[in-house]
Amino acid sequence: MSLKYRIAIVIFLLEAVMMSVVFYSTVSRSQEINEEQLAINERVILELIADLSRFALFTFEFDDLQTYIEKISEDPHVLKVLIIDRKKRIVASSNVNDIGVTVPDLNNTENDYWLTSEVKNSSGVMGSVSIYFSNAEIIAAKKEVLFLGVRIAIGGMIVIAIVGLLTGFFLTRKLEVLSTAAKKIKDGQLDVKTNLSGHDELSVLGQTFDDMVTSFKETVEKLRSGEDALREARNNLESRVDERTSELAIANKKLEQLALHDPLTNLPNRSLLLIRLQQAIEDSGRGLSFAVMVMDLDRFKEVNDTLGHDVGDEVLVQVSARIKKILRKSDTVARIGGDEFVVILTDVTQDQAVSVSKKIEAELTSEFVIRPHKFAIGCSVGIAMFPNHGTDSSALLKCADISMYVAKRNHLGHVVYNVDENLQTESKLSLHSNLQQAIEKNELLLYYQPKINMSTGEMTGVEALVRWQHDDQLIYPDKFIPHAEKTGLIRDITRWVLKEALQQQAKWMAVGEKLKMSVNLSFRDLSDDSLVMYISEMIDLWQVKPEYLMLEITETSVMEDPSRTIKILHQLDEMGLNISIDDFGTGYSSMMYLKQLPIDEIKIDRSFISDLIVNKDSLIIVRSIIDLAHNLDMSVTAEGVETLDVWKKLSSLGCDMSQGYYSGPPMSSEDLMRSPFFLKQNV
Numbered sequence: 001m002s003l004k005y006r007i008a009i010v011i012f013l014l015e016a017v018m019m020s021v022v023f024y025s026t027v028s029r030s031q032e033i034n035e036e037q038l039a040i041n042e043r044v045i046l047e048l049i050a051d052l053s054r055f056a057l058f059t060f061e062f063d064d065l066q067t068y069i070e071k072i073s074e075d076p077h078v079l080k081v082l083i084i085d086r087k088k089r090i091v092a093s094s095n096v097n098d099i100g101v102t103v104p105d106l107n108n109t110e111n112d113y114w115l116t117s118e119v120k121n122s123s124g125v126m127g128s129v130s131i132y133f134s135n136a137e138i139i140a141a142k143k144e145v146l147f148l149g150v151r152i153a154i155g156g157m158i159v160i161a162i163v164g165l166l167t168g169f170f171l172t173r174k175l176e177v178l179s180t181a182a183k184k185i186k187d188g189q190l191d192v193k194t195n196l197s198g199h200d201e202l203s204v205l206g207q208t209f210d211d212m213v214t215s216f217k218e219t220v221e222k223l224r225s226g227e228d229a230l231r232e233a234r235n236n237l238e239s240r241v242d243e244r245t246s247e248l249a250i251a252n253k254k255l256e257q258l259a260l261h262d263p264l265t266n267l268p269n270r271s272l273l274l275i276r277l278q279q280a281i282e283d284s285g286r287g288l289s290f291a292v293m294v295m296d297l298d299r300f301k302e303v304n305d306t307l308g309h310d311v312g313d314e315v316l317v318q319v320s321a322r323i324k325k326i327l328r329k330s331d332t333v334a335r336i337g338g339d340e341f342v343v344i345l346t347d348v349t350q351d352q353a354v355s356v357s358k359k360i361e362a363e364l365t366s367e368f369v370i371r372p373h374k375f376a377i378g379c380s381v382g383i384a385m386f387p388n389h390g391t392d393s394s395a396l397l398k399c400a401d402i403s404m405y406v407a408k409r410n411h412l413g414h415v416v417y418n419v420d421e422n423l424q425t426e427s428k429l430s431l432h433s434n435l436q437q438a439i440e441k442n443e444l445l446l447y448y449q450p451k452i453n454m455s456t457g458e459m460t461g462v463e464a465l466v467r468w469q470h471d472d473q474l475i476y477p478d479k480f481i482p483h484a485e486k487t488g489l490i491r492d493i494t495r496w497v498l499k500e501a502l503q504q505q506a507k508w509m510a511v512g513e514k515l516k517m518s519v520n521l522s523f524r525d526l527s528d529d530s531l532v533m534y535i536s537e538m539i540d541l542w543q544v545k546p547e548y549l550m551l552e553i554t555e556t557s558v559m560e561d562p563s564r565t566i567k568i569l570h571q572l573d574e575m576g577l578n579i580s581i582d583d584f585g586t587g588y589s590s591m592m593y594l595k596q597l598p599i600d601e602i603k604i605d606r607s608f609i610s611d612l613i614v615n616k617d618s619l620i621i622v623r624s625i626i627d628l629a630h631n632l633d634m635s636v637t638a639e640g641v642e643t644l645d646v647w648k649k650l651s652s653l654g655c656d657m658s659q660g661y662y663s664g665p666p667m668s669s670e671d672l673m674r675s676p677f678f679l680k681q682n683v
Helices: 003-059 063-072 136-167 173-186 201-260 270-286 300-307 309-326 350-365 393-410 419-440 481-487 490-510 531-542 555-560 562-574 591-596 616-631 644-652 669-674
Strands: 078-085 090-093 112-121 124-134 290-297 332-335 340-345 368-370 373-375 379-386 414-416 444-453 459-470 473-475 516-520 549-554 578-584 601-604 635-639 657-659
Touching: 003 063, 003 078, 003 090, 003 112, 003 124, 003 173, 003 201, 063 078, 063 090, 136 201, 173 201, 201 270, 270 290, 270 332, 270 340, 270 379, 270 393, 290 350, 290 393, 300 309, 309 332, 309 340, 309 350, 309 368, 340 350, 350 379, 350 414, 379 393, 393 414, 419 459, 419 490, 444 490, 444 669, 459 490, 459 657, 481 490, 490 516, 490 531, 516 578, 531 549, 531 562, 549 555, 549 562, 555 562, 555 578, 562 578, 601 616, 616 635
Parallel strands: 379 414, 459 516, 516 549, 549 578, 578 601, 601 635, 635 657
Antiparallel strands: 078 090, 078 124, 112 124, 290 340, 290 379, 332 340, 368 373, 444 459, 444 657, 459 473
């Protein structure tokens, strides 16, 4: 074999080995870098989803998280994303059909695998995140690189064979140049070029070698560029994770603030108050005592209604600041209602608690200045001591609350809880609560007492009288109406009576019974700005003619606020309603106001009717009232008619209507319809 071919063979073998080593080294390193970057990306994605899931698992709001999951699922490397709560239920997924399902076994395959990360917060494990990744991309890349390597190797071998043949003819400097360049490339210097020119074999080999090196360099640069892109993507993900973590921390802090504090005054709310009260009870187990004070502002509603809610809010803010100025750092003041505050004084005696209460009273009695307004507020404080008045949160707050009502009712400023002194208050609070529930649960009943025309003996109207069915006991209005008037519940009761009475009247009219319905109004009802509108709505609702509704008010109600009463009654009269003065003769009403009122009927109080036969003065008063009413073009109804003699006497005096047990007691609508009145029998 000639030297030319021997040299060609030797060069071919050497260059083939060299290319294989360089190619294998570069490709292997490139694959390692790709796999490392892929693993980093997988971990970053897993941690990002875990951080985002922490907020969602805390708030149970998964809409934003679902958006992130769908975005990440667009990556072909990500097959599935599962967010799992601590009960092993899937709460968010790249496949919405998985949501709500118990998580199955997560098994890896030859080409795919699961990565899982627990989601924790300060209280422990909240759940976990599992992502199903695919190896298909890596396997495909390896195959592509392998096929590329084979093609490059085949091409390289062909080139080397040609170079070897040509080198046999040129054992000169060009061979040394090529050898030197090859060594530099082996050392990793990819910028080397032979710069051989000409058309001889070694020159062409040199030029080909340069082109091969350039191509190889571009391939390496592409690999490095991919590495840089992966590194940049990782940095971006890390930056987004840091940013989102910071946002979640801020959001958690805001949520905690909103959950435990009053947004207006920034004081602890009821939730935080109960936590601190329980802590005070536990800390006081070592024999220490503490005080709970429930405080209610005295004239806040007046300020709020008169000057507006903006001024009212500013008052609450200033009240909070004044109370905090008096208390120690170890004490707590919380706002638990509109104008209701609770103070916890730790490690104090009863006398010390009273002293602090006096300071708060003095501070809140001093003038408030909210331009351009100046006014005083004041407060009522109830004090309960641990452990004397209670050993749990509920008992302490209840005792302090009862004492506060005693202080407010008696204008005492502050009251320390006393069992005997507060039994009556507790009973009234219970009555108030039960009566409120009775209205809500529809425990009230309406009875109807006939009103008889004394000329014809026929029933022409009824008076609606309310009863309270409570625990199998029928309670009469004199037991609960006074309390309802004091507490304001009378407004709800009156509206209930109007609604039920007009509904019943509509039923009677549907069967041909045209009865005038009388309903009582209290002095508090006459101060209700929405009363006229409500009555109008009820009349329209039940399609009752206004002239068949009579509203009864007492003389006392008229004299509470005559000018306002006159205005309201004229509005009702313009609607076509009838007005009756109830219990006439007991309220010392002014005749001037009597002339100004649009009155259709006067009802003589039963105190004058009961002894009409035996008492000359009562007879004179009744005769005078009947004459006065008729002269003013008003009809007269006598209340409390219980005997035939009284009936006859009233008839002889010209009384128009009779109401009482002689003609019929109050009865249910069913009993009334079965009575002789509905059967058209003359009384």
